[in-house]
Amino acid sequence: MTQALTVLRHGNGGHQLMVLLPGAYMRAADFEQAGFFAAVARCGTPFDIAAVDLDLEAISTGRALPAVQAEVIEPARQAGYTRIWLGGISLGGLLALCHNADTPGAVDGLCLLAPYPGSRLTTNAIARAGGLDDWTIDAEQAADPEFRMWRWLQKPPPDFPVVVGYGTEDRFAAGMQQIAGRFPEACRCAIPGGHEWPVWRELWEHFLDSGRLFA
Numbered sequence: 409m410t411q412a413l414t415v416l417r418h419g420n421g422g423h424q425l426m427v428l429l430p431g432a433y434m435r436a437a438d439f440e441q442a443g444f445f446a447a448v449a450r451c452g453t454p455f456d457i458a459a460v461d462l463d464l465e466a467i468s469t470g471r472a473l474p475a476v477q478a479e480v481i482e483p484a485r486q487a488g489y490t491r492i493w494l495g496g497i498s499l500g501g502l503l504a505l506c507h508n509a510d511t512p513g514a515v516d517g518l519c520l521l522a523p524y525p526g527s528r529l530t531t532n533a534i535a536r537a538g539g540l541d542d543w544t545i546d547a548e549q550a551a552d553p554e555f556r557m558w559r560w561l562q563k564p565p566p567d568f569p570v571v572v573g574y575g576t577e578d579r580f581a582a583g584m585q586q587i588a589g590r591f592p593e594a595c596r597c598a599i600p601g602g603h604e605w606p607v608w609r610e611l612w613e614h615f616l617d618s619g620r621l622f623a
Contacts, residue, residue, distance in 0.1 A: 413479050414461040418445040422454030424491045425484050426519065429460055431498030436461045442605045444612055451616040473507045481514055495519030497608050502526060506553040509560035517569035519615060521608045525583025526554040534558060540586065561590045573611035575601035
């Protein structure tokens with residue numbers, strides 16, 4: 409059973425959509441207040457935005473991402489959007505990766521801003537195995553969406569569009585660098601700064617200017 413989501417929409421024309429997932433304790437309105445919508449309007453790229461509110465309880469129980477699929481992504485397909493990207497900040501970036509790993513083909517690309525790499529229990533288990541390339545997921549780990557996300561990162565499809573950006577002083581930068589390293593150099597962007605809105609806004613503008621989002 410899914411929950412009713414609050415979705416803040418911004419229309420810029422065209423048949424492409426960016427679905428944005430917030431980080432922990434963020435709201436969809438924070439994207440607008442931080443200037444994400446205004447940056448899209450200025451860049452002139454014809455795509456729409458759907459920023460989603462996610463409840464932490466719904467995330468922890470596994471209800472949030474099925475709701476995003478059922479209430480945002482599938483209706484967007486039915487409405488005629490030809491390309492749908494899934495993006496997120498921090499926890500939202502992790503959730504975007506998890507959803508893509510568990511629902512292949514649901515979206516056409518990922519925009520990951522400072523993606524949270526998951527709990528230390530997850531990342532330490534992979535490190536103890538010798539790193540991501542030497543790690544093999546076991547049955548118990550396969551029940552955890554974070555481990556399934558890292559399994560997808562072992563060999564992401566080479567033609568699947570992904571952009572990853574983060575601040576070099578972010579407290580989770582080491583894990584974010586690991587995520588970014590699974591993709592070609594042209595897909596990565598690291599800039600000075602920490603885990604904060606000014607950094608995420610600059611990364612967002614960089615992606616808009618690069619043309620990679622909807623190339």
